[in-house]
Amino acid sequence: MISEIRKHPGQMAVMVLITLFLLAFLVVPVVQVVFVAFMDATTGGFTLLNFKDFFSTALFRESFWNSIYVGGMSVLLASAFAMPLAYFTSRFEFRGGVIIQGLGIIPLIMPPFVGAVAMMMIFGRNGSINLLLEEFLGINIPFMEGLNGVILVESVHYFPFILINLSAALQNIDRAMEESAQNLGCSGMRLYRRIVLPLAMPGYVAGASLVFLKVFDDLGTPLLLNVNNMLAPQAYLRIASIGINDPMGYVISVILVVIAMASMWLAFLALKGKDYATVQKGGGGLAKRRMRPIEMFFAWIIVLIIMTLVLAPHIGLSMLSLGTIWSYSVLPDAFTLDHFRAIFSETPEYMTNTVLYSALAGGIDVILGTAIAYIVLRTKLVGRQWLDYIAMSAVAIPGLVIGIGYLRTFFDVEVPGMDGQSFATWWVAIVIALAIRRLPYALRACSAALTQVSVSLEESAENLGANKLKTVYRIVIPLMAGGILAGFVTSFATAAVELGMTLMLVSKNADGPLAYGIYVYMQSAAGRGPGAALGIFAVLVVGLCTFISHVYVDRRQRALGMKRDD
């Protein structure tokens, strides 16, 4: 260790700084929460009694299995959405490719809880669809009843994780893999089953585990759908209402973290040694063939059905934002622009806050992401892998737990020079919590980008007299720019729609971001329209940012010859 410090004082200092940051803003707050779960309420000593109580309480056991069930079913349903789309784009010359790419982004940029409100209007027991079904067929389908509603909303929201990962995996398969199988006499579905699927499996598993994780942890959706016999809402209800006397909220938080970590670990085990994509050269994707007209017809039908489902929250939200009164009817009674006028005149701070917080969080994320990726991939510092593990573990920490942990850890930390301002309730804490929550996304994007930069490009710069810092600045960062931007946008876009943690940390309206603003608006009868308008605004802003950066990254990669024109 000592010799390493001497050899690379700069690298070591960066690593220490990042480690301290992660410790302070991720590890310590989570440990604070974990601590209470193991504490005997009366003696303050260590106990497992709280966990015994958890498992001997029927309600908690039920919540536990419900959460697992919802997570699993959401993965299945999300797979049902994602697989045909990934199949069409990878296997055929399908004109709908652009639409499918769009489908891969749009759901992610809407807060799921906002989607839930809109989905109720469309799929609810007396939503548009069921009102129509009842009128014409006399049936009522319980799309949104209880756990069904959570599963539907979550699948629609998170299926892009599977779509994106699966498509990427399919695209990374070397065409020669398929051709050599054909050469050996394997074709059609058999080829797909024996060669293509196993090769694409790592991508699918990665996406599916992420969906499970996000669904398992999501608080906003069950809360808005009034489903309370699941773990995340139970934890929130316990902590928010009964509060300090009941350790159950903390116990549930710990269980949430453990299950999330376990699912990540399982996915990791399943993927171990199977990350084929990285050992293959070239790629180029599978051979695509033209669809027969009948195939084309069915493909379009499927894509349109999925598209309708996926866009339902957006359609519903648009109607809410443009409608006057929408009550027990298929469509709103009339349409108006008043809600948009209201948000622009009343609460511009929600929008500016969102852009400010998300941009800062995204900025912190790409700086940390680039630094961690560099330390892990380009240095030999002892323990560098752990930096990666810790940063990535944030993906498994529910926003709720982070929020609670921050309050517990930082409430009595005063911000210097701000006259008693507690750090936990300072807006900067929201930014840091957002950054921590979204760091895994940015880190993966940065790591992927750095992996693509050949080490020899850096060595040649060093060889020509540029030191490490100069090399990073002049060679590494410009070459990673696309990946960094992609990481920034992912962090930015998803941070802009984060609710669970924000709900815990926002202490005054003037500090609230959009998601919080929508939540607050939606707490009054007159606020539903403006809330929806704010939601539409969020979707548009985030969507636009994503689109612009996507175009930019694409152009740049083509210009650098890092991507073929195909």
Place this chain on the structure above:
Amino acid sequence: MKKSALGYGVAIFGAALVAGVLAAPVGAFAMEDKLVVVTSYPKDLTGPFKKAFEAKHPGTMVEVLQKKTSAGVKYIQETASGNTSDLMWASAPDAFEVLKNDGLLAKYTPKATGIPKNIGSYPVNDPAGYYVGFAGSGYGIMWNERYVKAKKLPVPAEWSDLAKPVYHDHVGMSAPSRSGTTHLTVETVLQGEGWEKGWATWKNIAGNFKMVTERSFGVPEGVNSGDFGLGIVIDFFGFSSKATGFPVDFVYPTVTTLVPANIAIVKSAPHPGAAAAFIEFLLSVEGQELLLDPAIRRLPVNPATYAKAPAGFPNPFKDKSIGAAVKFDVAKSGARYNLVNSLFDVMITYRREDLAAAAKAIQEAETALSGKSNAEAAGLVKEARALIAAMPITEAEAVDAKYPGVFTSDVFKKRKKASVKVPKRQAEVEEKWDSFCLKNYKDAQAKAEKALALLK
């Protein structure tokens, strides 16, 4: 403020839930340039008041801290040593009682005139002078006109109506643990009808619940969108929804209480001048008229204001039937506050489906029984009803220090004293209640189904 890091952290957590400490310069007297208001009210309500007050007192900035009632209370408790808040502004009188008993409120006698002593049967101001009522709120039933028309439902008038079979799966309510206003609704019925009968009423109504929402606004939201037809809500949700244009209406049942929504000056408030000015503004004609705003719709405490009210706006000072039936016992409510919330959650919120299934079976059996005479079936149905109504604890136990102790004792303070008797753990108690109720609901369902089988 030096406590063990953990104990302090835990204790502070509740307050921190929504707390915001502001950079507050220590103000001089008279009109300060700033006013910090802790409130549970939504923006729709605070916004117009903030705007009007600032217009009237240029140079004074109103800073609003929006918290749930309980979090607001914790916030003021926790920050007492370095208080930065001027006003506590919320509905639930219990919250003010708690703060008053902790010595965290400053006495204030309003100068405004023309405000009667009582609204309904409830005194407008705290008799001890620590908090001031500025508006009245009552609880009642809200329904969606289109929904009841489409489903051919009668319009309800009383709580007990909601227990009728015709409303099965059409009613929504929020959990009392989630909202102070709902808690008052539950407590009002318990006090109006007595512990056993009151809970039986709630469970019978709950048998018809489509949903127990996690937020108090979830109920008007569900009724407004037509997700369910009827909801138990505080009046202003009904009025403001109606005013916004939703096809909904609202009624006060006989057993309800009109309680004042209150405001109080926090002890050692940094801006006492501005705080007093704000209270006076609230009670002024101008301030009272703001309550009639369609998005606010609370009952002004100044009877003169009703002259400007829109047609059909209820006037408790004229219509003596509103809120006159129950005398609300704040002390009793406070003593069992957490226990009632927990009981409701265990028996109803988390067991809604089991309860609804049992209620459905009983309702079917009763319908089949009507006009027939079958002693055995009638007996079974009666037994089933009794099982539903059975309570895991008595009223006496509910206020016995032993039970509420499980829910309210500050375990983190007590743990330092080894001599303190260890209270039962909340999870342990709740699990006992849960298995009691679950078994009863299942048995009730079985008996009702048996009765139905006998009648066929």
Place this chain on the structure above:
Amino acid sequence: MNQNVNLAGHGSPVGVDIKGVNLSFGSTHVLKGIDLQIKPGEFFAFLGPSGCGKTTLLRLIAGFESCQSGEVLIGDRDVAHLPPWRRDVGMVFQSYALWPHMTVRRNVAFGLEERKFPRAEIGPRVEAALDLVGLLELAERRPSQLSGGQQQRVALARTIVVEPQVLLLDEPLSNLDAKLRIQMRRELRLLQRKLSLTTIFVTHDQEEANTTSDRIAVIEQGIIQQVGSPMELYDQPANLFVANFLGVANVVAGTVSQEGDGLSFRSDDGAVTVALSAAGQGPRSIVFRPQNLTIQPAGQPAPEGLTELAGKVSHMEFLGSVVRYQVTVGPHFLLVDSAHQKGVVPMEEGTDVNLFINNELVIDLPN
């Protein structure tokens, strides 16, 4: 390539001294006690199969690896503790490592910028370097718009423009097609002469090493097997590995023993016996090149003073200038080259033949 160089002014060339270098990656011992002196101005090649450690040795000189023991001196300066950017050695990477986000001109200017050259000086130097490699007109292109050969030249220009003390070339020709490779290796050699720049060249291709280098170090399993000029290595290999690695060799294992006044080699099976004038005794192998053998159909008179071996043609390959026969002699397969002339009909497979070896050309080596 344009030879109107105005890129000159290198100081006198320096040598590279490698003393007792040991380097391990974890438990893998990659370089084992390397000692090597590269003379100033020399064109020196590291030759060996892939994985032999030659690239690691090059990267050690460049500063990208560090050794556990030993030292590296560049012109008497111990560079072991200098980071790559202070070593002043220019390296051309196998992949060229051109930065895709910079134009050719900016790529070439990079090293000068890092060396804080005045702006006014950078332009002319870059142009001179590009002119030297004949790519001046492509200065504004991006690397992705260049062919492999052009990229190679840019990489070279980028390196030499900073006038390094030593030029390191890591398999620079391996990504080029055969014809271009031959052209480029000549140009490299000419350029090196022109700049009289100490150059180290890593390759696994003996022909490349032979045609460019003054001296070659043959490396295998992290050990320097032999250092010498291309011809020395070919004619006097120090061991069987070198003999086999450079050119084509017939190797027969057996024993050398005293026989009368002289020494005699006898293969283990007895099929090959050769009288030797001077050799070590005991178990040895003999090595001879295909062109050291003469081939004749059986029954023709034997030339004087040559050892005769009887065999049968088992395979024939036409290589253009020569016909290469594979002849079975007992259990051995010996390769024999016979110069080809128009009209000469080669011997068919299965033909009984006699082979003749000039004993003077046989090399004996320890097993």
